[in-house]
Amino acid sequence: MHVQVPDSVSTLGPCGGCAHCLTCEARSRSICSVISPEHSARLARYSHRLSVPQGRSFIEEGQPAEDFFIVTSGHAKLFSLMPDGRRQITGFANTGQFLGLASGKTYAFSAEALDALTLCRFSRSGLSTLRRDFPALENRLMEEASRELVQAQSRMLLLGRKTARERLASFLVEQHHLQSGLDHRPPSDRTLTLPMSRTDIADYLGLTIETVSRTLNALQREHLIVIRFVTLITLLDLAALEAMARGD
Amino acid sequence: MHVQVPDSVSTLGPCGGCAHCLTCEARSRSICSVISPEHSARLARYSHRLSVPQGRSFIEEGQPAEDFFIVTSGHAKLFSLMPDGRRQITGFANTGQFLGLASGKTYAFSAEALDALTLCRFSRSGLSTLRRDFPALENRLMEEASRELVQAQSRMLLLGRKTARERLASFLVEQHHLQSGLDHRPPSDRTLTLPMSRTDIADYLGLTIETVSRTLNALQREHLIVIRFVTLITLLDLAALEAMARGD
């Protein structure tokens, strides 16, 4: 069990000078991979591990952007809300992902844990120090920003111009590529474990839950996918889904 | 008149060692503003001015991203295309804007001149050199990337969740803020000069030209705007438009 702290998240331990970075499971997939292991102590001095329970929010849009985060395990959703409650999920975050680039003085999005989540927190000043001391970090952050911008472009195309079928196909193919990159899976495994609800998928794709449900079932009827459980989907015809995602 | 060069753009002059950067009108609004004027010659060594006529494309999605650009005058549209011709404009670029952050090995978007456009071109290696020599550039590029990412989030919300009226209101308010930042305009001027066509507006907002036209006329009937000419629109009630843009 973890200990509650005022700002709605929980620390796993003080870790003031400990070497959590040396044993970090997310390291190879995060910006920290550019810092060699012998400098782990430096890294650890400016970062703190914390855990966030499922459903708990840990970044609030509009709040001063004082901290940056790296996801060390679990999944998060990043979203914007309109005053009447309309929601747009701007992205999902997996292990290794850096959070906070899309911020000026304040965060441009809110973030919430989809499942049990652990994070590594950096203060703005701590990260500045690290960036100064490890110039390779600068490049890696820039790459991260570029990658996110490229992704943002394709999401604009999806949200602005694709049909519901194309959106779902794009989503499934994207999840496949994300999950096939993971260590413990055989590359031929075409079964997805979705960490998010139908509501989240709808808010990610700019659709309603009904349309998501109906469209997934339509894809199943056409033998492109099999819905084994709500959160477990097998892609039967990846090439066809990729073609549909592109819109041809 | 300018000289045609193979890759469909035109150089204004060789400028090998000349000091175009010292007199650059875009400088104060671009990333170059972090480099002090006495280093202009260095800057000029790695950059080349070129001009692009209206309607000409100068970045092609999917091509190797060998060059970066800064808009020195005029306007450009950045967009993605689907195989069947559906188009999503991901952004418009004004004087000072840096182009090329949303790229890995290849460009993630195409770019085309909306009017007579002048650009400053940096090769990838030239920019790397400058980034090494002027560390302030690094920070400025990172800020630029953050700003673009914040903008991308709000565009996803617009494309995924806003109604046609809200999209047009958002667009008009955005154009107002962009144009009221310009030197030569009195801050109270609420008349916009739009550099883009109805088709471009539609492709920017994920709508059709008919819906753009109808919705603008509806806003005029409600005395929120006056359409003086196709490309000249006065905002009568900025507060109401801002509220509509937010969705409340």
Place this chain on the structure above:
DNA sequence: GGCGTGCCTTGATCCATATCAAGACCATTG
């Protein structure tokens, strides 16, 4: 001035997706 040619507007109709409304499923709890 007349005449294309390209945009833009306006009207009529259609349709993909939203909305509204039950039900089904499933996990949890008493």
Place this chain on the structure above:
DNA sequence: CAATGGTCTTGATATGGATCAAGGCACGCC
């Protein structure tokens, strides 16, 4: 095992914006 409550599916209907189809208007060209 029944009751409860959340999430998901399925069906019926509505609707915002797309599509189809004429015009209108401005600008360049002969």
